[in-house]
Amino acid sequence: MKLSALQANLPNFKIRLLTDADQQALFELEKSNPDYRTTLGAGELTLAEIHDDLTGHPDQVSADQKQVFGFYLADHLVAVVDLLNQYPEQDFLFIGLLMVGAPYQRKTVGSVIMTGLMQAALQSNIHCLQLTRVTADTGVKAFWTKLGFEDGDQLFLPLAHDGRLAVTTMTRLLV
Template identity: 25%
Template sequence: MILEDLQKKIPQYNIKEITEDIIEDVFKVMRSNGYYYSKIQQHDVTREECITDIKAVPPGIDYSKKTYIAFYEENKCIALVDFIEGYPNKQTGYLGLLMLDETLHRHGIGKKILENLLSVIKVEGFQYMELACYECNERGITFWNKMGFKEIRRSNRETDGKIYTLISMQREV
């Protein structure tokens, strides 16, 4: 439902569910984000990590609540969104990922996708959107603050033997 509603709101993009059939396109977008991955892990993103993300959901959440989609412009994958309905509670949608091809940052595309996603989930009855951003991802923190997200808590995550601080952020839809 979210995919179809987003497609109606922003018809200039061809929006596809992410499956292994388009994993190379997804991998290209992820690989283009060297800054992001250099901040959150000690190795380059791998194709296997991209495949694992297809089925990844928070503990206790059914896969049917996940919307994992790719945005195409002129047959080129330009953006990825991973969204979980009703997490961490029924009134909240969780944005696990909003990633653009790095060459398209600061062109208003991420803002446009986010604003339309917020509009769609509001109609679906959600009151809040939550996400987590790595504290060391200064560009991400700046973007999310500009989009109206506020810090609600902090937690730690270990990746590649290193501890990273995650800032959970939320905003009303």
């Protein structure tokens, strides 16, 4: 995804690629969403995890396919989107994370960002968006369904302490 295409479709935000220099701001944003970590069965958030969020990617994906975009209003990080380009297929974009800071939730920020991202994706010859969501999280399902995503397969991710987390793939074809 080209930053310029994303910025052109979301002119009210200042958008930039996040780096390790942005760890503290991303830490604060993720900390404002404790329910997310609870849903994942994760413990206390650490800066090491933030570094992993910024740099981690599946083995079959090269580092240059990963992008983490920060969305700013009045020089304040209000949202983050983690993307994998050309994954799992050539004309796909995989959304690893969309997180909106707690003070900006339920104020259309996430919907506006995703609508702009879908427009930018189409302009970049991306024809399908895909993500996984925690199956039990009905609020997240409602958000993505409202944006035209449809449920796909259910998978089980391993968790620490021998647990499993049910996740569901969701897909949105762009036309």
